[in-house]
Amino acid sequence: MMVDTVDTADTVVANNTLLDVRDLKMHFPLTRGILIQRTVGYVRAVDGVSFSIERGKTLGLVGESGSGKTTIGRTLIRLYKPTSGQIIFDKQDLAKLNGEALRHIRQNIQMIFQDPFASLNPRFTIGSLISEPMHIYKVGSNKEIRERTEELLQIVGLRPEYIDRYPHEFSGGQRQRIVIARALSINPEFVIADEPVSALDVSIRAQILNLLERLQNQFNLTYLFVSHDLSVVRHVADRIAVMYLGTFVEMADRDELYTAPKHPYTKALLSAVPIPDPKIERKRQRIILSGDLPSPVNIPSGCRFHQRCPMAQQICREVEPAFEAKEGHEHYAACHFSDQVS
Numbered sequence: 380m381m382v383d384t385v386d387t388a389d390t391v392v393a394n395n396t397l398l399d400v401r402d403l404k405m406h407f408p409l410t411r412g413i414l415i416q417r418t419v420g421y422v423r424a425v426d427g428v429s430f431s432i433e434r435g436k437t438l439g440l441v442g443e444s445g446s447g448k449t450t451i452g453r454t455l456i457r458l459y460k461p462t463s464g465q466i467i468f469d470k471q472d473l474a475k476l477n478g479e480a481l482r483h484i485r486q487n488i489q490m491i492f493q494d495p496f497a498s499l500n501p502r503f504t505i506g507s508l509i510s511e512p513m514h515i516y517k518v519g520s521n522k523e524i525r526e527r528t529e530e531l532l533q534i535v536g537l538r539p540e541y542i543d544r545y546p547h548e549f550s551g552g553q554r555q556r557i558v559i560a561r562a563l564s565i566n567p568e569f570v571i572a573d574e575p576v577s578a579l580d581v582s583i584r585a586q587i588l589n590l591l592e593r594l595q596n597q598f599n600l601t602y603l604f605v606s607h608d609l610s611v612v613r614h615v616a617d618r619i620a621v622m623y624l625g626t627f628v629e630m631a632d633r634d635e636l637y638t639a640p641k642h643p644y645t646k647a648l649l650s651a652v653p654i655p656d657p658k659i660e661r662k663r664q665r666i667i668l669s670g671d672l673p674s675p676v677n678i679p680s681g682c683r684f685h686q687r688c689p690m691a692q693q694i695c696r697e698v699e700p701a702f703e704a705k706e707g708h709e710h711y712a713a714c715h716f717s718d719q720v721s
């Protein structure tokens with residue numbers, strides 16, 4: 380079968396890049412009518428994002444509810460066919476793949492969802508849930524798959540004897556370990572973790588984050604780590620992208636983003652994160668954004684953040700700022716006045 384490959388000779392893709400996403404758009408049609416459906420508009424959930432992730436690294440993706448984070452994840456694993464753009468994974472464009480070629484490459488990409496209660500079917504034993512992908516991809520005999528399942532339980536910190544138990548016998552944290560074991564069962568290179576600790580008790584979040592970190596080192600995994608919580612992302616990410624209404628407004632190395640943000644939206648998000656040092660915490664000024672996230676059906680003109688931005692000027696209402704490199708190491712932001720953000 381012919382597979383679309385991407386000639387990367389003339390592009391600046393570092394050898395170590397595993398995933399390179401270019402101008403990705405995912406617009407959902409908005410339809411009206413009962414018998415005859417008409418398209419009356421589009422939900423521009425993802426509206427032109429570009430980023431790359433190096434092998435073994437983590438890109439953190441933050442932004443408030445409805446900004447398009449999950450839609451990016453679901454489009455990358457091709458639960459959706461993107462409206463446009465490229466998803467270059469291991470030199471192949473996933474956006475164009477179909478059928479067997481897509482199935483083949485999908486083994487390499489797994490997604491972990493937020494709710495470990497919803498993602499495990501209560502009628503199956505955890506052994507059959509963890510081994511399901513191995514059966515689908517026929518990676519060995521039944522005996523080999525069972526042995527591998529027991530090994531996976533150990534890898535994620537659970538006892539192999541649990542293999543014949545059912546999901547309801549486990550706590551939220553243990554269930555998320557089971558979900559992680561399942562995601563790792565067919566040795567993916569790339570894992571999309573969509574709010575993997577948000578549904579868990581605060582007391583066990585750190586354990587799951589540590590587990591994800593250990594597994595990354597052990598198997599050289601590459602992560603896209605989605606969260607609305609900047610303090611969680613700070614623990615895990617090498618680079619961070621900040622999303623607002625379908626686009627990235629800022630992307631930078633983790634420490635640079637925290638210490639020298641170049642977008643007012645990032646600055647507002649950061650101002651909401653408590654600082655462990657009480658002396659600094661007392662002086663922290665919270666920036667409260669007015670209004671809600673606008674609808675992705677009617678995206679504001681100019682800078683899509685202008686209605687809520689404390690720094691907005693006339694030009695912001697009229698001209699969309701480019702997402703471009705600013706001062707610093709590979710630091711990108713979309714703001715006309717990024718040099719005035721401090």
Ligand SMILES: Nc1ncnc2c1ncn2[C@@H]1O[C@H](COP(=O)(O)OP(=O)(O)OP(=O)(O)O)[C@@H](O)[C@H]1O
Pocket residue numbers: 407422423424442443444445446447448449450451607675
């Ligand atoms: N299948 C779909 N059809 C139509 N609209 C959708 C679909 N999936 C998501 N959307 C819309 O796209 C926008 C982005 O949703 P998405 O779930 O990606 O946001 P999110 O950043 O993951 O939010 P949250 O933090 O709440 O999980 C929302 O306005 C949502 O209603």
Ligand code: SF4
Pocket residue numbers: 642643644682683684685686688689690691692695700713714715716717
């Ligand atoms: S371009 Fe204008 S409205 Fe947009 S973030 Fe910058 S200052 Fe605010």
Ligand SMILES: [Mg+2]
Pocket residue numbers: 448449450573
């Ligand atoms: Mg989401």
